[in-house]
Amino acid sequence: MPGPTADADRRPGSPLGLHRVLEPAGVLPQAAWRLDPSPRIWPDEVLVRVERLNLDAASFRQLREASSGDPAAMKASVLEIVASRGKMHNPVTGSGGMLTGVVEEAGPDSPLGLKPGDAIATLVSLSLTPLVITDGLASWDGASEQVPCEGHAILFGASIAAPLPADLPAALALAVLDVCGAPALTHRVVEAADRPVVAILGAAGKSGSLSAAAARKAGARRIIGVVPRQAEAAALRAARAAGGQARLADEVVIADARDPVAVAAAVRRAGGPADVTVVCVDVPGCEGGAILCTAQGGTVIFFSMATSFTAAALGAEGAAADVTMLIGNGYVPGHAQLALDLIRTEPGVRGLFDARIDVPASGS
């Protein structure tokens, strides 16, 4: 029975939050249709007072398109999803986002090391985080994926959270931490390769620009940024890498990521094919271009939540493309620190983020 405080007599919660799954029984919270978001915490849980949601780019785009950009309709959609599922888990895209807030109560057995009053960002997806919204999203204008929000959320024993850094604006930190898995995995893959040529689809976006900086740091020989429009190309060309001289991307090309022939040709002209291709675009249909612009024996990392598993698997097979295709796992040890370090030290990335904060997501 839900109540307002932790109950030390309760049986221990599952660190993965299985005890919060209402239906179907026995699945992980991410796979569940509905969670129990009641505020009475289990002994190893943490209760968070929510301040801001950050919808992931694929989900935000889908909501905006489904409501033709009408803010009232978008607000109603988000409220309906959270009310019916107990979490902000977009049923069309399958994705969520993350949130910032302040710790209200930490259960006695929580391993997260948080205490009441701590300002944090969650590093697990909203698609598995129990959530209740209490203000009807009255302060959200529907124009940004950052959603001011009152309510509460629950962290499980295994839920990762990061303290909000004191030296960065909260909205910036939230935007960086939302995509911090991408630069971390890119760094790992590029470092394991031998000075690879790296192509980044959506390189002027948030996960894209951080991944470009991470690829540089990890020893990429050449970084090819692919963007959809002239404005983004100009912004990316103007972005400098740390140290002052080098560009964030060595080459910047314009191509629609959904057009496989155009992407492959553009990357080839810019010094490709790529040994490592990183997909940071939030629209469906980018699997073919990513596969075709990658060299035989190369690797594609899919970070876009709009990626289709079958389109990637069968598309590569159909093109006789011997490429390793990675599902972009949002968790890599040290991911938050790496991303925050990059935003602090890479003026080009910082500039691209600053231009995007509080404006609608695009290409990220």
Place this chain on the structure above:
Amino acid sequence: MPGPTADADRRPGSPLGLHRVLEPAGVLPQAAWRLDPSPRIWPDEVLVRVERLNLDAASFRQLREASSGDPAAMKASVLEIVASRGKMHNPVTGSGGMLTGVVEEAGPDSPLGLKPGDAIATLVSLSLTPLVITDGLASWDGASEQVPCEGHAILFGASIAAPLPADLPAALALAVLDVCGAPALTHRVVEAADRPVVAILGAAGKSGSLSAAAARKAGARRIIGVVPRQAEAAALRAARAAGGQARLADEVVIADARDPVAVAAAVRRAGGPADVTVVCVDVPGCEGGAILCTAQGGTVIFFSMATSFTAAALGAEGAAADVTMLIGNGYVPGHAQLALDLIRTEPGVRGLFDARIDVPASGS
């Protein structure tokens, strides 16, 4: 304008088959909604007289469930899909299968080395293969994923096809070649690891048993087979590896692959967690179990066409699981030969296949 013969004056076709895409324009044939399946071939294409389709396991299961197993309804569904899309591309699962047939005509510029009369199996997915069915599937009873069929199909310049081996029954060769990407990629991943513990979900099925044999050949230290039912456990326990003494799987455990806690516990009891986990189950919802039964730093290979990209990406993140997750690319150089060699030399795998040929797919 389609006609019955290759026209050497025609502009060359795209080796990827882009010239056959009707809508939407510019995407790869796999991503297309509709292809042009007309029998008049481009100079680098091959026209095949179809004899048998092999629906992939996820598609067959979905069709069977959607029609409550009614053969007439299943037949109508397949005919409707092929008529409207110009290919057997299940719109729900996104997957296809492959086919066997006889080469009717090889264009003068085809690089595939085929000639009229050659009996072949396609190694590219039906989800990108132009196809026309002319017999109304009159000979299919709807009870097997192997579908006797009259009609024609088109191979592009880059479409891989394999001659049907003379020493194996056609139905067996088709079943083996349908899943030959799985053992090939499993072999590569296991060989690159250091004598890993390997868990195979759906180990008594077609791709699962071949992957078990490939893992053994590549140096796996221990192979844990996970199956859903007692009957499959018994069959897998009875399956011997090449050489006579060893079992195909060192340990066989029963668990519902959709129950993450049960899978993780079963694999742990059998000597896990796994360093490499191979997902060969054709039902949705197996991402969580695969992630939880894998050790930190380990690898999961998803071969199931029922895999959800977001459930894998966000599920691993939510569990703070640092696992590398691979999209099972159906193309690995040498995949057909490796799989055929395994079926010839591994009596345990052969036995499991023989028991499944011409019976409904399950767990594979």
